[in-house]
Amino acid sequence: MKTLSLRRPDDWHLHLRDGAVLQSVIGDTSRHFGRAIIMPNLVPPVVTTEDARAYRERILAAVPAGDRFEPLMTLYLTEHTNPDDVEEGKTSGLITAVKLYPAGATTNSHGGVRDLDKAMPVLERMAKIGLPLCVHGEVTTPEVDIFDREAVFIEEKLEVIRRRLPELKVTMEHVTTKDGVDYILAADRNLAGTITTHHLIINRNAILVGGIRPHYYCLPVAKREHHRQALRKAATSGDPRFFLGTDSAPHVDPLKECACGCAGIYTSINTMSCLAHVFEEEHALEKLEAFASLNGPAWYGLPANEEIMVLERQDAPVSYPAKRDTQAGPITVFDPMFPLHWQVR
């Protein structure tokens, strides 16, 4: 049997939610991943170091017995975020990054930033103390087409932030376009990007062809095929500036299967199987470890995990649940639309 060994991976962009959903989804991450950057877009969001400390405790309490998992906490940047609180979060080791959601860009982002100038004091402090900024890189201007929002964000916002604060480390999260990949490649330092599992697998047809398919709807929305190809090339290149952030974003089915469904795709369960499939297709299995286990920790200044994960290629398709049941309702698991043969041992 074909096998692949790699350092235990991490997930550099994850939504765990809270309460009943947290209880049911956390095991799907802690089974495979050593650490994850935990997104702060709860209702209400995680805005202070104190909020993050309490949320971290709730996450740790939900980790199944026997799993080793370290949640890396983030703060949700607002126009009122206090730079001293951010610094104290970093100094105490609790906070790994601060997250910028342009107001209204995605799920639970209405409290995000409208006027970047108001967030400048915090960003300046972060640049000074070496705390990375994670960005949901889409503009929210109604005039801008939803498929162009990432490219316009880079030009109109990200470039401005980076020119004002060249020392600020920026993680462009869930890059979905060739524009994003090229922008990262053009930067000589302080810029990296996460890529999701699903954006390596689907293009925008998955959402719209043959009917409207809410379980392929996420933000940033999947783009044209040539963008997917650019993401595959970047992810499988081994370039240290690209690494895995699944953006696994559980929403219970009734909130997705309705007239105005939520954005988010749940991939924690089968991400490693999907990635092995993609990297094998790209003849780059030997680069999976860099993407999933090495580049992320290096960017965040952390050691790679010590444990080893072994993936096995089965002849028969491997099975995984179609839904994750929670006390809040079922959550549909990402269906890559092809059989998966790789399985975590």
Ligand SMILES: NC(=O)N[C@@H](CC(=O)O)C(=O)O
């Ligand atoms: N990716 C998504 O489609 N949704 C995320 C938010 C986000 O990461 O933008 C969520 O919280 O549901």
Ligand SMILES: [Zn+2]
């Ligand atoms: Zn986002």
Ligand SMILES: [Zn+2]
């Ligand atoms: Zn996300």
